[in-house]
Amino acid sequence: MSTARRLDATRPVTLSIDGASVTVPAGSTILEACRSRGIDTPTLCFLENLAPVNVCRVCVVELEGARVLVPACSRPVEADMKIRTDSERVRLSRRMVLEFLASSVDLSLASDDVRRWMERYGADPSRYGPPAPPRAANERDNAGPGHHHAASAGAAANVVQPVKVDNDLYVRDYARCILCYKCVQACGVEAQNTFAIAIAGRGFDARVSTEFATPLPESACVYCGNCIGVCPTGALMFKSEHDLRGAGKWDESRQTVTDTICPYCGVGCTLELRVQDNAIVRVTSPLDHDVTSGHLCIKGRFGWQFVQNRPEE
Amino acid sequence: MDLHLIPGAEPSAEERAAVDAAVGPPASAWETGERRPDAEGHVAFGGHALRARRHLLLPALWAVQSRVGFITPGALNYVCRRLDVAPADAYGVATFYAMLSVKPQPTTIVHVCDDLACRLAGAPALLDAMRGERGAESVRSSPCLGLCERAPAVLFQCAGEGAKDYVVAPAARTAADEPKPPPPPPPPISSGTRPIEGVGTSIAARLGQGSPSAPQTEDGRRETLRLLARVGRVDPESLDDYRAHGGYRALPKAIAMGPEAIVREAIASKLQGRGGAAFPAGRKWEAVARQPARPHYLVCNADESEPGTFKDRVLMEEDPFALVEAMTIVAFATGCEHGFVYVRGEYPLAEARVRAAIAGARKAGLLGPNVLGSGFAFDIEVRRGAGAYICGEETALFNSIEGYRGEPRNKPPFPVEKGLFGKPTVINNVETLVNVLLVVEMGGDAFAAIGTGASTGPKLFCVSGNVERPGVYEVPFGPTLREVIGLAGGVPGGRAVRAVLLGGAAGSFVGPGELDVPLTFEGTRAIGAALGSGVVMVFDDRADLRDAVRRIAAFFRDESCGQCVPCRVGTERQEELVARLDAGRPLRSTAEEDALLDEIARAMRDASICGLGQTASGAIQSAIRRLGVFSA
Secondary structure, three states: OOOOOOEEEEEEEEEEOOEEEEEEEOEHHHHHHHHHHHOOOOOOOOOOOOOOOOOOOOOEEHHHHHHHHOEEEOEOOOOOOOOOOOOOOHHHHHHHHHHHHHHHHOOOOHHHHHHHHHHHHOOOOOHHHHOEEEOOOOHHHHHHOOOOOOOOOOOOOEOOOOEOOOOOOOEEEEHHHOOOOOOHHHHHOOOOOOOOOOEEEEEEEEEOOOOOOOOOOOOEEEEEOOOHHHOOOOOOOEEEEEHHHOOOOOOOOHHEEEEEEOOOOOOEEEEEEEEEEEEEEEEOOOOOOOOOOOOOOOHHHOOOOOHHHHOEE | OOOHHHHHHHHHHHHHHHHOOOOOOOOOOOOOOOHHHHHOOOOOOHHHHHHHHHHHHHHHHHHHHHOOOOOOHHHHHHHHHHHOOOOOEEEEEHHHOOOOOOOOOEEEEEEEEEOHHHOOOOOHHHHHHHHHHHHHHHEEEEEOOOHHHHHOHHHHHHHEOOOEEEOOOOOOHHHOOOOOOOOOOOOOOOOOOOOOOOOOOOOOHHHHHHOOOOHHHOOHHHOOOOOOOOOOOOOOOOOHHHHHHHOOOOHHHHHHHHHHHHHHHHHHOOOOOOOOOOOHHHHHHHHHHHHHOOOOEEEEEEEEOOOOOOOHHHHHHHOOOHHHHHHHHHHHOOOOEEEEEEEOOHHHHHHHHHHHHHHHHHHOOEEOOOOHHHHHHHHHEEOOOOOHHHHHOHHHHHHEEEEEOOOOOOOOOOOOOOOOOOOEEEEEHHHHHHHHHHHHHHHHHHHHOEEOOOOOOEEEEEEOOOOOOOOOEEEEOOOOHHHHHHHHHOOHOOOOOEEEEEEOOOOEEEEEOOOOOOOOOHHHHHHOOOOOOOOOEEEOOOHHHHHHHHHHHHHHHHHOOOOOOOOOOOOHHHHHHHHHHHOOOOOOOOHHHHHHHHHHHHHHHHHHHHHHHOOHHHHHHHHHOOOOOOOO
């Protein structure tokens, strides 16, 4: 796993961030250095338990001497770097990235952080015009690379499309997908090594897809749910949660989280059971957990129906 | 990984044969071969050894595409078993390239170039006519095919046993007038030594479809040509002819000089990369030569896809041995044992010629385990791109060769340190490499004396659009834009120049008031333009510049790889904005649209991963600001 990055505390590196001198272990990233100073740096495609892919570009910072901005999440620190995290260039690029995403993707289930960043940078997704009408189911799955209808002068293209519900365990709502690549990483080399999904297509038509966009039950998916665990925008969601939300019954204020150990095998993964109305509605594992790094298998993730097989009361 | 294949999808015999021809026969039952109970027993033959062949994924997909016309589920299954790649992963790669299809389609696809130069030559009407006659299913509009000197251009992509792709340029207006190609010979799939038919016929016959690609070669002023010295004069299929025209004089000299001396001369020559970035070539070679990690790779970037660029195609088609010789010298200087030529998929003739030249050189001991008896081992492999402009970006090109989607990597690390397969890699484009022959033959100082102080050597310009004789023109660095246009005979009918696109879609427009800019790196930089890949595309006073700007916006929207947000969404938003301006329906006001475009452009320039996003607004903004294309 490429997350096994080595920090060398015996070789401290000193750099300057927003004029202040910062010292971090060699091998740290600029993001880690920023966070060590308490600088709130927006991230979307970054997650502690995955190798940084630096595709969302919302974490960019200005590095003195560099022609373009650099991604904080992946760029290792070097001695005497001079970093600016709040310059006009940085603020503009962060605002535009947030606007680009918010004007093309449904971010309503993204974290409160995203709303806070949008406010901080003054992102206004409405200034690209009214949204184009939703696409039909599978329409985006069939987009060929390099050929598209010329842009319309009236509407802002987006990825709005129907939810894919093709199994009992989780749904894929790609109208919410920002293409952060995390699910592909979690399905592939970073956790599960199943490779059931990959990025397909190109440009604005790029999307997460199985081979030939086949439904999940026919794909290589093993339902570990590790893709759900890393999704930052609610594009991948437990079916239980999706159904409750659809029925208007999802209510986080009535939910509790219970820590427990998975009963199935000797690995002993830590589970966090999210419970609403005495029913388990979502299962996660802590990202910083030594055993799981946040990842589980189908049993720990979904295999808890037996807990709920209670006689009718 | 357990390979989970697409249920019930079996490859046909043709598909198997095509894939086997591309990747070799299966070595064990593990990858679909015969089971040999005695030898295999309970041993699994997959694992790292099998996955290390992932770089054969694109050739395998190409083999299926060329054989049956699209990538069927059964064929994808077979490719995945042969290379131990998950179907979803391979599907992601296949759907990245415009020349590959995962849906059934006609066996002959006609790609009608409707990019900038071809638009000026009536491509939209040609496209409509072709669609009317052959059906919309069979006809696609294509980004620049690199045949701008013979616009409008059409590429026939043909599938079937022995089918070969070919181009027709200039294309007749209707399919009925289309010249019938000769019956296609077997495709040169493996790098065998079979002769390729249709190559080696007389030059006049080959160029019979139109004017020569390099008009200077017929001018009687040939003695001034260095890079084009052999073009149009040498038989590109004959090693003997290449030698008779001064070929393979530089290589023995280079070997006698030794690697350090070659790099020293290259640095003294001040040769800068001709692909667009203008990085000092000698410095790059020095950096790779010094890297302790092994092996080192040499990659020739022949994915010449910048709209309006066709110089590398002409060099490869007309003087392919020069490229092979030049690559051998650079490999010797930088300690590379293995070279790749990555040719764009739209260049079937260039690819065939380069393959033939490599085979010829190998047969003569000029490539292989012991080059010229010197003990130096070097060989070259050709890889065919499949329709993706972004693969001209060096790290995207590495990913493409390695069998991944052609998505650029974040830099640093730079290729000289971690390039192809994570190893130190020299990557240069065709024109840059061919210059090394001159550097070795004349010495670095003499090379540096050509041109201006800051831009040295000869330079090829791709002059196209509204000029009398479009083509590749060679000049020593220094002449002005006006002089280069003059070389091509100026604008037909004595019309006025309305605009010139310098450097292609990633470059910028200049106006009639800027024709006296010297076409040097420093000269173009001084007026806020760039030389780029040497594109000089002329638009006369009748040309529809709005149309050109819309095409450029569509081009970047089509060719963005989609990896990073600024470029993926920014190119879309930019195209929408240009459409609004063109329709005269700005969202609030034209001034606000201009401000919005500026912010989109700045975010793409500052925050995109690679040069595509970073340059995607340059030409559009220059057209609006310098030329006032959308005002009034």
